[in-house]
Amino acid sequence: MEHKILDEVRNVADILPTCLRAHPLSKRERLELWAQALEREGSRRLNTLFEMEHRPRAERATQRADESPFSVAFRDARLRAEGLAGDTVGDAVSFFGLTEMELHNITCFCHHGATMAADMAAMRVRAAVVHQRLCTQATLVGVLAAASIAICVLAV
DSSP, X not given: OOOOOHHHHHTTSOOOGGGGOSSOOOHHHHHHHHHHHXXXXXXXXXXXXXXXXXXXXXXXXXXXXXXXXXXXHHHOHHHHHHTOOOSSHHHHXXXXXXXXXXXXXXXXXXXXXSEEEHHHHHHHHHHHHHHHHHHHXXXXXHHHHHHHHHHHHHHO
């Protein structure tokens, strides 16, 4: 085995900062990396997934398309280093923590036609992040409101 310092290795390999991280990326960070990978593709047309909502669950998990938003994510070295296992719907559900319906809204043929611009896919990924944040905040507000009502009822 040959030992080299980090600067020597940089000359022959890509050094990913994730290898040096003490904690895994958050869901939001993973989605942001996916959006950035899509943005690097610019307006290049990517293939959508055909009728993913109509397929049986087991088949949907294995559904994929060459040159899709999922394949762009899988080509990203940092996302692979973080644990993205492949370019299927199931891989995306597991890694990005999105539901199949959220992925349907981002990549399905019925929303975009046979292809979609990569930068449009990036906007859809970011919209999913915002939507989840809003849902989380709404849930928190609901819980706080319910707790306040319960405290008022108990105080009476």
